[in-house]
Amino acid sequence: MKFFLNVQMKSYLRGLEAEFGESSNAIRLELNRMEEAGLLQAETEGNRKVFHANTKHPLFNDLHSIIRKHVGLDSIIEEIAEKLGDLKRVYLTGSFAKGQDSKIVDLLLVAESIDKNYLNTLVEKAEDLINRKIRLLTIKPNEEQVFVKNESCFLVWEAGNH
Numbered sequence: 001m002k003f004f005l006n007v008q009m010k011s012y013l014r015g016l017e018a019e020f021g022e023s024s025n026a027i028r029l030e031l032n033r034m035e036e037a038g039l040l041q042a043e044t045e046g047n048r049k050v051f052h053a054n055t056k057h058p059l060f061n062d063l064h065s066i067i068r069k070h071v072g073l074d075s076i077i078e079e080i081a082e083k084l085g086d087l088k089r090v091y092l093t094g095s096f097a098k099g100q101d102s103k104i105v106d107l108l109l110v111a112e113s114i115d116k117n118y119l120n121t122l123v124e125k126a127e128d129l130i131n132r133k134i135r136l137l138t139i140k141p142n143e144e145q146v147f148v149k150n151e152s153c154f155l156v157w158e159a160g161n162h
Helices: 013-020 024-036 060-071 073-081 116-130 141-150
Strands: 010-012 040-045 048-053 087-093 104-111 133-139 154-158
Touching: 010 013, 013 024, 013 048, 024 040, 024 048, 060 073, 073 087, 073 104, 073 116, 073 154, 087 141, 104 141, 116 133, 133 141
Parallel strands: 104 133
Antiparallel strands: 010 048, 040 048, 087 104, 087 154
């Protein structure tokens, strides 16, 4: 999931070992299998072999879509982002932005003003659909660069680009 949800995600063997608490051998085997299958690409950065998703692989879009559905992003976008009139952008933050599964989906919503009561109603509907809790932070567009720069996040929806 780590590589196929956020296509900008890169990681190396020791980092994955620490993150997942698995032996480096087990992780190395899986990384090598995925690289041989063409799902991952590797680059050398210093003395590290860094892996990232191969976005040109014929199955990449399917895997990306499956992961988005598993997380519930498609349902969240349909139930929240597209129904809030003044919403500019939605960023995924927290565990999922780092490529880790979680029972909580953290989102950063960028808008001039949001009807909080209506938003809460939409969030409750989306939570029921995805069987996860949604934690929101709403900010104004003039605050966006500070939050995006300081948070591990990536853009999942933008007004006019859906």
